[in-house]
Amino acid sequence: MSIQLSPLNDQQLNALASLAGGLNREQLLWINGYFQGLLAATATSQPAIVAAAPKSTKQLKILYGTHTGRSKTLAGKLASTLAGKGIEVATIALDEYKTRQLNAETNLVFIVSTHGEGEPPAMAEDFHSFITGKRAPQLSNLNYSVVALGDKSYKLFCKTGIDIDQSLARLGAKSILPILTLDVDFDEEADRWINEFTNVFADQPSVSSSAGIVQNTISVSSVYTRKNPFKATVIDKVRITGRTSDKEVYHVELSLEGSGITYEPGDSVGILANNPPQLVDAIIAHAGFDRTELVTIKEGTFQLKEALSEHLEITVLNREVIQKYQEKSGNEKLREIVANDQELDKYLYGHDVLDLIEDFSASLSAQDLADVLRGFPARLYSISSSQDAVGEEVHITVATVRYSNKGRNRGGACSTYLADRIEVDSQVSVFIEKNPAFKLPENEETPVILIGAGTGVAPFRSFLQHREANNQKGKTWLFFGERRFNSDFLYQLEWQKLLKDGYLEKIDVAFSRDQEEKIYVQNRLIERQKEVFEWLDNGANIYLCGDMKQMARDVQESLLRIFENQGGMTPEKALEYLKTLKKEKRFQLDVY
Ligand SMILES: Cc1cc2nc3c(=O)[nH]c(=O)nc-3n(C[C@H](O)[C@H](O)[C@H](O)COP(=O)(O)OP(=O)(O)OC[C@H]3O[C@@H](n4cnc5c(N)ncnc54)[C@H](O)[C@@H]3O)c2cc1C
Ligand SMILES: Cc1cc2nc3c(=O)[nH]c(=O)nc-3n(C[C@H](O)[C@H](O)[C@H](O)COP(=O)(O)O)c2cc1C
Structure with a gap:
């Protein structure tokens, strides 16, 4: 011994x-x-x-x-x-x-x-x-x-x-x-x-500060990072929207066994995916490249096909990529787009690298193209499980991005990777992205109002699992929105059980397409405004997760109306109150 x-x-x-x-x-x-x-x-x-x-x-x-x-x-x-x-x-x-x-x-x-x-x-x-x-x-x-x-x-x-x-x-x-x-x-x-x-x-010559040094905290970093991800095995993958739904949402469970990785409700998982193979092949074919040709990029030297599949972003364009492509190609039509902010914005949405080389022809080598493209960044997904409930697992809730443009069907890189290219027992490269700005209150008695539309409900599954696993019965109120009750009520049975067991006090749902006029979570908030304000008055925290562009703005507008109507505030005071809630971390957002 x-x-x-x-x-x-x-x-x-x-x-x-x-x-x-x-x-x-x-x-x-x-x-x-x-x-x-x-x-x-x-x-x-x-x-x-x-x-x-x-x-x-x-x-x-x-x-x-x-x-x-x-x-x-x-x-x-x-x-x-x-x-x-x-x-x-x-x-x-x-x-x-x-x-x-x-x-x-x-x-x-x-x-x-x-x-x-x-x-x-x-x-x-x-x-x-x-x-x-x-x-x-x-x-x-x-x-x-x-x-x-x-x-x-x-x-x-x-x-x-x-x-x-x-x-x-x-x-x-x-x-x-x-x-x-x-x-x-x-x-x-x-x-x-x-x-x-x-x-x-x-x-530099030394100069000392008269303002005094203040000390503070730095968090520990995990061994598994973007650069050194953990290979998590897929334990389960289930489509949780119905057959008739026009949304395709998957619940994915990954094993973290043996990694020592820890996370908290509110954190996200980063996933390193690969690109849709049809798009990789179509780019190589259209440009007339040899798929085995070697190109050198930041990560090293690879065959073109591997570089385009694993290391370069091809489903999304950005300003820098378009600018670099324009400079290399000298294409005049593209120069006009680059010079016009609105035109450029329009082109950036819904176009990919195949569009770029089809729409603006240029005689570039495979290396030229590789030099123009951006490295393939990880995509983040809000964690929808609590480690206190699932141990060495992490769950995510993923909406598949599919759309059609110019007669060609397209898919988001990572969401179609999860939907189409992985199955149970596959390995997925992951790391945890901490989110200190989206956390349950330290005091488990603090009431919480959770507002989530679509996959925005994911972190709230994690919050509620956490409260249930630790038998915390602070009041919780969930606002959930999607298109249709029959096909899109994500995790419906779980919410019902949480209600029955007393971990969820209230749930309000808004299914926008089940009736003539559109009803969204922000409308439900207004309908319940008296009680929402009472909860806030009693110290509740509000959490908002989901679409940044539309939903986050509309929900905040509704909250301002509630402060004015129920709190007798002027529009200026209501805005100040909203800012104070954010500053005091009583209103936290995780929008994307
Ligand atoms: C903190 C955070 C948490 C997140 N949590 C979640 C989550 O819980 N669940 C979840 O599903 N996602 C979540 N996301 C979003 C996720 O990270 C990805 O952005 C999303 O899955 C799309 O990635 P992708 O690689 O599939 O698509 P990409 O390859 O990035 O393609 C997206 C691009 O496709 C184009 N596009 C998409 N739809 C259309 C359309 N209808 N018409 C025309 N063009 C279109 C646009 O150009 C868009 O930029 C989160 C994001 C962040 C930052
Ligand atoms: C919802 C959302 C919006 C973002 N908006 C911008 C933006 O407008 N401009 C930008 O350069 N980066 C933007 N980013 C990228 C972040 O700045 C980037 O992810 C950064 O690494 C985050 O650093 P942090 O963890 O210190 O906040 C955005 C990220 C998210 C999730």
Whole structure:
């Protein structure tokens, strides 16, 4: 029997012993501080010191604004690296940062994402409006850098970070490095930037901040990430819309057995899919390429067919792809579209890479095409299970994207992968995307109003499973909307059981196409406005999940009407109340 005295393996122990052997007292102290910093950066409890290296002469604060947690994780990574250089560093959420401290700051890094349609994440709203507004002070003593997280498929790519960067420059602050804008698949680029920034910052003459270092929390990162996903086995896949439905929604159960992956209600699963094979073949055939030709992309060198199937995005176009294609092809018709914002927007929706090469012919090589295309980003799905109920499983609820344009049937990459190309026992590459901004209240007695249309109901299945598994009987009220009662009532039997067992107090449903006039969840909210307001008055939290463009806006409009009618508020006060609810995290949204 062997007794393990140290969690390190022999190789690590030898490396440590040989390093420690030659160190003097001062060096040992420095290393002690370095490890303290690293340890704090992986702590889960609040508050935790991010980094405090001994003999530090430099200080820097990292202010982050996040919705789904990626900016926060990146802030933690930057903090650990800077700590390793003996820099005293703190990370602070933008909603906890006092803007009056700004003119006393000397070194700041902003890491901030963009959400909605070019909007700041809720936690960065106040800072964003302050820094872009008239009250922002001159900041000529400030050195700063901005890292902007975004997604190139959105029109206003990285807008929040860009706004902050431009405002700081206008206020006289000096940038340490130019703004870094990051598309969704950013790990390598971010790592390179962190190293560059750390070296540049460490080499700068030292200036210390008079505003004091505030300490904060950084979350632990899982071993399984976008870059290193877990291969989850499909346990079950069931279509949960009826045969007569014009929607095709699947409930998919995946096994996380042996992964050690944990998640919470409100988090999402990221799925790395492959592209529809018919589309891959049609692109190769139309362009007259050889499918075995080698192309080199970020991930390495692959045969064209594999690159198009696994690594490049072909079902969706974005501005950058069209611009690059136009530049490579020199196509004049496309130049006109690129120059006209409205025309470009119109073309982007409902067209894919096959359309692009069919509509705007060009003599490109396979490598040229690969250079134009974007890497294939993971798609996210709200988790519809609770680990307290299902253990080492994760469930999702997926609406298949199918449509027809110009006489050709098309499908979304990931949703058709899940619908058509996987079956029970297949393996799917997954990772968890934490969503700290969509969480059940800590107090299990807090009433919750859950508003979900279509697959927007997925996280509420997770919320209610969680309350049931933990016998939490805080009041819950679900508003669910879809097209038709007979074919589209997702998880109907489960809601009925939850009602019977007392974990769901009320359910209101809106089936838009079961009667002449369209009825949606926002109409049901208005019908129940007196009670909705009473629940809110009694401290209820509201959660909204589903379609960002239409439903989220209409539901918020209904809530404003309810505050006016039931709370006697003016339109301005109602808007303020809605903002306060968001700020206090009593109104949380997960819209897409
Ligand atoms: C946080 C988050 C949570 C999410 N949760 C869920 C969830 O629980 N369930 C769920 O189903 N989805 C969810 N989604 C959406 C999901 O991530 C994918 O965007 C969705 O499945 C489509 O991906 P896809 O790869 O199948 O389609 P893509 O390959 O991305 O194709 C989409 C494109 O197809 C085109 N298109 C689609 N429909 C039409 C049409 N009718 N007419 C013309 N063109 C069209 C458009 O150009 C569109 O951009 C979530 C998204 C986020 C960000
Ligand atoms: C519903 C939704 C809307 C988004 N809108 C935008 C946008 O308008 N512009 C943009 O550049 N990125 C947009 N994004 C992409 C996010 O900024 C990107 O996923 C980022 O990595 C998230 O970082 P976070 O986890 O720190 O919030 C959007 C993402 C979602 C889910």
